[in-house]
Amino acid sequence: MLIGEYKHTLDPKKRLSLPSKWRKELGRKLVVTRGLDNCLFVYPLKEWQKITEKIGQLPLGQADTRSFNRFFLSGATEVEVDSVGRILVPDFLKDFALLKTAVVLAGIHNRIEIWDENKWDEYKRKIETQADALAEKLGEIGVL
Numbered sequence: 001m002l003i004g005e006y007k008h009t010l011d012p013k014k015r016l017s018l019p020s021k022w023r024k025e026l027g028r029k030l031v032v033t034r035g036l037d038n039c040l041f042v043y044p045l046k047e048w049q050k051i052t053e054k055i056g057q058l059p060l061g062q063a064d065t066r067s068f069n070r071f072f073l074s075g076a077t078e079v080e081v082d083s084v085g086r087i088l089v090p091d092f093l094k095d096f097a098l099l100k101t102a103v104v105l106a107g108i109h110n111r112i113e114i115w116d117e118n119k120w121d122e123y124k125r126k127i128e129t130q131a132d133a134l135a136e137k138l139g140e141i142g143v144l
Contacts, residue, residue, distance in 0.1 A: 001025075001107075001109060001110075002022055002025065002026075002107035002108065002109060002110065002111065002112055003107040003108075003109070004019070004021070004106075004107045005104060005105070005106050005107070006019045006104065006105045006106075007102065007103070007104055007117060008103055008104075008105055009101055009102060009103070010089065010094070010099055010100070010101055010102075010103050013088075014088055014089045014090070014091070014094060015082075015086040015087070015088055015089075016086060016087055016088075016089055016103065016105075016114070017084070017085055017086050018081065018085050018086070018087060018105070018112075019105065020085060022107065022112070023081065023085050025044070026042075026044050026081065026112075027044050027045060027046075027081075028080055028081050029045045029078060029079070029080055029081075030042050030043065030044060030045065030048075030078070030079050030080075030081065030087060031043045031045060031048040031076050031077070031078055031079070032076070032077055032079055032087070032089065032090070032093055032114075033072055033073070033075045033076035033077070033093075034071060034072065034075035034076075034093065034096050034097075035097075035113055037123060038096070038097055038098060038119060039097055039113045039114060039115045039119070039120075040089070040093055040096070040097045040099075040113065040114040040115075041111050041112075041113060042087075042111060042112040042113070042114060043110070043111050044110075045078075047110045047111065048076075052073070055068075055069060055072065055073065075092070075093065075096070077090055077093070089114070097114060097115070097116060097119075098116050098119065099114065099116050100116055100117075100118075102116070102117035102118075103115060103116060103117055104116075104117050104120040106120070
């Protein structure tokens, strides 16, 4: 399971080191795509295959489904983890997430999210003020 929050630096060549703690679980090939809330989602290849199978079963007749498929799948790229545990973040994804030099990698169960550090701090402050209300909603559906 991918959990935790790590601050890292995106180097001038757009390479990003993955936390050593996650490397074995992630494997050598990953998929990076546009995520929600202006971050990037990073999936191990096996998890990506599960997600794309589910997405592929959605009805094409619905405009929202087609739009999300285009957003999520056309923005995806397969990357390899190099010998020192880095991945290359393509320009179009770096631009989408407004990544600068300081970034945060957040472990979110089966994926990693890559955030610009300032955007992450802003998002986290907002969510922390809503934690009780979010827990209440999850309680209503039996999650908590």
